[in-house]
Amino acid sequence: MPELPEVETTRRGVQSHLEGRALRGAIVRNGSLRWPVPPDLSARLAGETVRAVSRRAKYLLLECDSGTLLIHLGMSGSLRILAADTPAQKHDHIDLLLDGQLLRYRDPRRFGAVLWHIGPIETHPLLQALGPEPLSADFDGATLHQAIGKRGSPIKLALMDNHVVVGVGNIYANESLFYAGIAPTRPASSLSREECERLAAEIKAVLARAIEAGGSTLRDFVDSEGKPGYFQQSYMVYNRQEEPCRQCGTPIRQIRQGQRSTYYCPLCQPC
DNA sequence: CTTTAAACCTGGTCGC
DNA sequence: TGCGACCAGGTTTAAA
Numbered sequence: 001m002p003e004l005p006e007v008e009t010t011r012r013g014v015q016s017h018l019e020g021r022a023l024r025g026a027i028v029r030n031g032s033l034r035w036p037v038p039p040d041l042s043a044r045l046a047g048e049t050v051r052a053v054s055r056r057a058k059y060l061l062l063e064c065d066s067g068t069l070l071i072h073l074g075m076s077g078s079l080r081i082l083a084a085d086t087p088a089q090k091h092d093h094i095d096l097l098l099d100g101q102l103l104r105y106r107d108p109r110r111f112g113a114v115l116w117h118i119g120p121i122e123t124h125p126l127l128q129a130l131g132p133e134p135l136s137a138d139f140d141g142a143t144l145h146q147a148i149g150k151r152g153s154p155i156k157l158a159l160m161d162n163h164v165v166v167g168v169g170n171i172y173a174n175e176s177l178f179y180a181g182i183a184p185t186r187p188a189s190s191l192s193r194e195e196c197e198r199l200a201a202e203i204k205a206v207l208a209r210a211i212e213a214g215g216s217t218l219r220d221f222v223d224s225e226g227k228p229g230y231f232q233q234s235y236m237v238y239n240r241q242e243e244p245c246r247q248c249g250t251p252i253r254q255i256r257q258g259q260r261s262t263y264y265c266p267l268c269q270p271c
Numbered sequence: 272c273t274t275t276a277a278a279c280c281t282g283g284t285c286g287c
Numbered sequence: 288t289g290c291g292a293c294c295a296g297g298t299t300t301a302a303a
Contacts, residue, residue, distance in 0.1 A: 034280075034298080058297080075295055076282080091282095109281045111296075126298085153275065161274095162297080169296065259277070260296075 002073040004134070004167035005210035007058045010079050014103065015053040017081045018062065023048045024097040029088065034074060034113040037094065044116050045069070045096065056121070057130050057166035067118040069096075070126070074111030080104050131163045134203050139165055141197030148188035148196075155191060156184035157258050159203075168203060171238045172210070174263050176203040178237045183269040184262045185255075237263040 002010070025046040031037035038044065048064035055061065060079075062069040071079070082104050088095070094105040094114055105114060117124045131147065132138035147164045148155070158164055159173045168176070177184050179202035182195055191199070236246055241254035245265040255262050 072297085074280095074297080108283080109295085111280065151274075157275090160296090258275090261294085 002058070002075075002077065003169045003171055003210075004058060005172075005207060005213075007060060007073060007167075008055060008211050009214055010073070011053055011055050011060055014079055014081060017101070018050045018053050018098075018103065021050050021098050023050065023064070024099065026097060027095040028093070030093040030110070033093070033107065033110050034072070035115065037114050038116050041094075041114070041116060056127055057133070057162065059127065061121055063121070067116055068121045068124075070113065070115040070117060070121075070124065071105065072113040074107055074109060074113070076109040077105065077107035077112035080106070129163065130166050131161075132165055134165050134167055134207055139200060139204075141193065141200045144200045145191070145193050145196035148191065151188035153188055154184060154257055155182060155186050155188045155199075156262055158188035159199075160258075160260075165203070167207070170260050171235065172203065172206055174238045175206050175236055178265060178269060179206060181269055183271045184257065184264050185271060237265060239263065 023045040025042040028037050028041055031039070031041075044067070045064070048066060050062050050064055052063040053060065054063060058072060060071040060073075062071065071077075073079070080103070082102055084097070084100050084102050086102070086104070088104070089106075091108040092104055092106045093110070096103040096105075105112075115126075121127065132143060144165070148158045151158050156173050156177060159168050159176070160170065174184070176199060180195065180199040182191065182199060237252050240252045240263060242251050244250065245252055245268060248265065248267050250265055250267040252263055253266050255264075
């Protein structure tokens, strides 16, 4: 389940292998992802050169001369650079062909996407309405406070709304609220400016630490070199229901919010 | 227009 | 061994 740190780790892992390289085409074994992979993908990519590998939210962007390849890893996707003759295994749906190598897209649950877009990438429908990047200067306590000012929904759900800030999934919404000492059930509009400052700072800090650690994972993530991702990174609250809080020893509580699991410490995150 | 709730896609895992 | 229930989360759709 790649969250933003895993996507960024993947980007950094494949970047040096792709930038400046020519694409010879693609092999699509199963084009039935979140949206259909373009049937003419191979012809589109043949002869293109990858100029830059960038990221917007959880979308990886392979910027080429005639267009941009958007890659979303969904819940179970991964990218690896492999020798050109590496046999494909189950769930290896797409190969981008390089000279002597390939970029392999694997995605067991096929919640991800591979799309080709011609024109300025910021005009793509999937990227158009996105909020600020959490690690950028465009996101801070002031913008967070402004964005959630009129929201009656719980702060945890507001954090996971891509209009407020992108790339904060379930794991890091839970973790950043713990570090900020804010209960996930608090109405978003009830947060003070100071609490928003704290929360924005903790979101940045926890994401930066995870990227620094090379990405964390539950079980599915494999980095670009094919090494296993970090299993069971030590989270403060995520997936720790009934276990003692690392700060105060109180059992971590699990509740459901918007059909998702929320974890928090009732003592460190008072209502 | 904004905000909120819920359905959808798939495969791995767990309990029986 | 098989089967149903459940879970993961970004996006879309529907509803208010």
